[in-house]
Amino acid sequence: MMGSDFELTEELTFNNETISEIVVSSLNSELLIWKMTTYFGSAIASVDLNNDGLSDLLVGAPLYSNNQDEGKVYVYLNTGSQDEPLKLAQEIQGSKAFRARFGTSITYCGDLNKDKFNGNILGTEVDVITSSAIFEVIPSGAILKIIAPEKLLEDIVVGAYESDTAFLFKAKPIIEILAWLELSPDSVDPDLTTCSLNGEDYVCVEVTACFQFSGVSPTFDLDIEFSIDVDEENTKAGIESRFLLTESKLTHVDGMVGIPGENIRTCADSYTAYLSDKARDLLTPVPMKLTYDVFKYPVVTSVRGDEPLPFPGGLPPVSNSYDCGKQYVTEEVIFVQNCGSDGICQTDIELNVEAELPGNKRDELILGASPTLYINAKIDNNGEEAHQAILKVYHPSDMGYEGVEIEAVTCLPLADQRGDTCTAEIVANCLPQIGQDASAIVECSLGNPMNAYNSATLKLRFDVSDIPWSQEREINITMVVYTVSIETEEEKPNNMKQLKFSVIVEADLGVIGGECLLRLQATSTGQSDQQAADEFRLDQAVKAVELFYDHDGDESRYNQSHIGPAFNHEFQVINYGPGRLPLNSNVTIQIPWRNVDGGALVFIKGIKINANKGSCNEARILELQRRRIEEAYVAKGSTKISYAEEEDSDQQIATASDPTQLGCEKAKCVDLSCNIALLERDELVKITVEMLLWEHTFVS
Numbered sequence: 001m002m003g004s005d006f007e008l009t010e011e012l013t014f015n016n017e018t019i020s021e022i023v024v025s026s027l028n029s030e031l032l033i034w035k036m037t038t039y040f041g042s043a044i045a046s047v048d049l050n051n052d053g054l055s056d057l058l059v060g061a062p063l064y065s066n067n068q069d070e071g072k073v074y075v076y077l078n079t080g081s082q083d084e085p086l087k088l089a090q091e092i093q094g095s096k097a098f099r100a101r102f103g104t105s106i107t108y109c110g111d112l113n114k115d116k117f118n119g120n121i122l123g124t125e126v127d128v129i130t131s132s133a134i135f136e137v138i139p140s141g142a143i144l145k146i147i148a149p150e151k152l153l154e155d156i157v158v159g160a161y162e163s164d165t166a167f168l169f170k171a172k173p174i175i176e177i178l179a180w181l182e183l184s185p186d187s188v189d190p191d192l193t194t195c196s197l198n199g200e201d202y203v204c205v206e207v208t209a210c211f212q213f214s215g216v217s218p219t220f221d222l223d224i225e226f227s228i229d230v231d232e233e234n235t236k237a238g239i240e241s242r243f244l245l246t247e248s249k250l251t252h253v254d255g256m257v258g259i260p261g262e263n264i265r266t267c268a269d270s271y272t273a274y275l276s277d278k279a280r281d282l283l284t285p286v287p288m289k290l291t292y293d294v295f296k297y298p299v300v301t302s303v304r305g306d307e308p309l310p311f312p313g314g315l316p317p318v319s320n321s322y323d324c325g326k327q328y329v330t331e332e333v334i335f336v337q338n339c340g341s342d343g344i345c346q347t348d349i350e351l352n353v354e355a356e357l358p359g360n361k362r363d364e365l366i367l368g369a370s371p372t373l374y375i376n377a378k379i380d381n382n383g384e385e386a387h388q389a390i391l392k393v394y395h396p397s398d399m400g401y402e403g404v405e406i407e408a409v410t411c412l413p414l415a416d417q418r419g420d421t422c423t424a425e426i427v428a429n430c431l432p433q434i435g436q437d438a439s440a441i442v443e444c445s446l447g448n449p450m451n452a453y454n455s456a457t458l459k460l461r462f463d464v465s466d467i468p469w470s471q472e473r474e475i476n477i478t479m480v481v482y483t484v485s486i487e488t489e490e491e492k493p494n495n496m497k498q499l500k501f502s503v504i505v506e507a508d509l510g511v512i513g514g515e516c517l518l519r520l521q522a523t524s525t526g527q528s529d530q531q532a533a534d535e536f537r538l539d540q541a542v543k544a545v546e547l548f549y550d551h552d553g554d555e556s557r558y559n560q561s562h563i564g565p566a567f568n569h570e571f572q573v574i575n576y577g578p579g580r581l582p583l584n585s586n587v588t589i590q591i592p593w594r595n596v597d598g599g600a601l602v603f604i605k606g607i608k609i610n611a612n613k614g615s616c617n618e619a620r621i622l623e624l625q626r627r628r629i630e631e632a633y634v635a636k637g638s639t640k641i642s643y644a645e646e647e648d649s650d651q652q653i654a655t656a657s658d659p660t661q662l663g664c665e666k667a668k669c670v671d672l673s674c675n676i677a678l679l680e681r682d683e684l685v686k687i688t689v690e691m692l693l694w695e696h697t698f699v700s
Contacts, residue, residue, distance in 0.1 A: 230288055351378070
């Protein structure tokens, strides 16, 4: 684009109208053609593109080509400098379509979407685009802007000369919608109920959506569709809303209201919001979100000439928003708090804990010594209200939470020192929970809020009777107090305490025994002792197996008539405590069963343990007894065979002066070994040895 230095003033007549004083002054700048044969400058438009108050310039070059006539538009910004007033800021190539000839026409169209920036329409021989939208693909030769007087809107006409067609793009009215929520009251006391529902009292707020619109002439009726969401951030996170709308207790409601005209304040019907009895956060305000938009009216395709259009220009309006769509406003319900003049709750929580283990040492837990562990937790609030104050106890899963008692609630002396009021009151509610990692947690609410300058002592009770034992087993308990009120980083360490116990085994086992003899009656036959002994000589009778065992298919049946009277010997194994014995115990009992010459003293019929609390080496002893009987009483080429000493007790045989008692010093003993299962404190296990007195040995 070039020019020369001249100035001309003259009058021109066009369409019977005179235009005077057309002035062409001297050229003070020029734009160089970037590429020859591009038709650079065939279309131009001067417009303030960046709202700096200076006119910028758009220059079309429709024959600009990389392949074949794609076209380009050059954007020059006005710098305001005399030396270089225009500076190339951007090159636009549109869709780069084949023979698009982008930049064939350029038309200024004003602020189409009310974004405070001027828009321009750039035409090609393939399509038309604007600075904010792409229209339908239309071969265009000319673009016109039409201002409809009745609505002051700018419609666009695009001419398509190759198809003898012109396209009219009608602009929708853009309106300003003013919306707000009215909350009554906008602040509530969580302890003061104001309404009732189904016989229950609630803290309530009336929520009303109100609207007003402006920006068009003439005015018209307008429908607004809206929705109200309560505590949206919490509900999206899966947390229950603190307020619920309507009797159906909803967190989202939809509605619509009709506005009879421009600048007329109109409100929809009110909704009642009920404070949930499950609400815990009574410190953070509850947001009420109002989302709204113009009702989606159907498009009116045609009307008769004598019928009025529902809206100016025939198209429904759109709201003046970023995407001409939904907008929202938010109001908050505030909770009344006792948090000083600044309304900010600043607190200082201090936690102290102490364990009670009856019968145990301070840092040791004797397994089974006590079924219950008590933890005394003293929580001091040395500041203002502690909202959502919660005590969490992280404990092993094999400890069972049983309950809590409030031991004491008092006011701290700090309240008087600071001249503040204090109400000693707390409502504690503890519930067991399962953590995300399957850990066991007890969560105790300390009141919402926990009153300022309150001191509360809770006594928590846990069942530790089923804690298993293992090497180096420890019990670790962590207790933490949380609050949403403000605490400094220096104060937070006081909120946590830990308890640690070593699990130990401590038990005192005792074994006592006693005879339970059957009455033995002896009947004299007039025979001498030698005669009686001769009659009992078993080696002259039939085989010992037949003498002592009935062989009618059941070898466990004994022929008692050939042995002697029956009696039982009972042994008691007792755990005297103080704790449980989680391991198996072994008890060895030595029973005299043969004299020094090998003669049998007793015949063992069986061994029993009550309540299936263990087992003994009964099978081994009975087998050994059978072998001893055969060795002693069945002739095998010589009078007797040698005894298997290694299968008897290894006690040394000695001679004692007291002939009335038989022990392992005077007789040969057999070891009765029994494994006893775990024993609780004070539990008793009975081992009963059923025996027959061997009369032949005693008589002979």
